[in-house]
Amino acid sequence: MFWTELMLFLYKFPFVRSLTASYPSLLPRAFSTHTLRMSEEPFRPREKLVEKQKLFQSIHKHTYLKGPYDKITSVAIPVALAATSLYMIGRGIYNLSHGIGKKE
Template identity: 60%
Template sequence: MTEAPFLPRERLFKQQNYFQNLTKHTYLKGRYDVITSVAIPLALAASSMFMIVRPWSLQHVSRDWEKGVNFSVLTSVSNWAWK
């Protein structure tokens, strides 16, 4: 008894032909490869940059607070950032 293939042979040949004829890089050929190879690393880089920059800006806010600078706009932004 032989087991049926997972995909019909014609569909398998069609997919192989599609992927072999693409001019993109090999890591961007699949349907969801752009998400895993491009979007996730960009999101990680953006979130890490945000986490690095935010404490730096809050440190400068505390210095200016002692000088008596008006922070009505900055406090609303910082309250939003801490939520």
């Protein structure tokens, strides 16, 4: 496991790649260059990614409001939290000023 990870790291450098291509005996037996290729397909095709990228770049809104549900997470939830906290602060000030809930 260690040697494979080490070779994967070192294989990023061009001189190591050319050296192992010239001298394949330097590679451990369990390691071969075909393991460095992509083993699975990407999650989305490139065409769909480019299409989404063009869509998002064409929208003239702030970045945090571009998605379909971003108004809920970026606007509605913070406004609800602020309103709730202001209500609770106001109720606490009212209770303090009128002596409600005071322990004797």
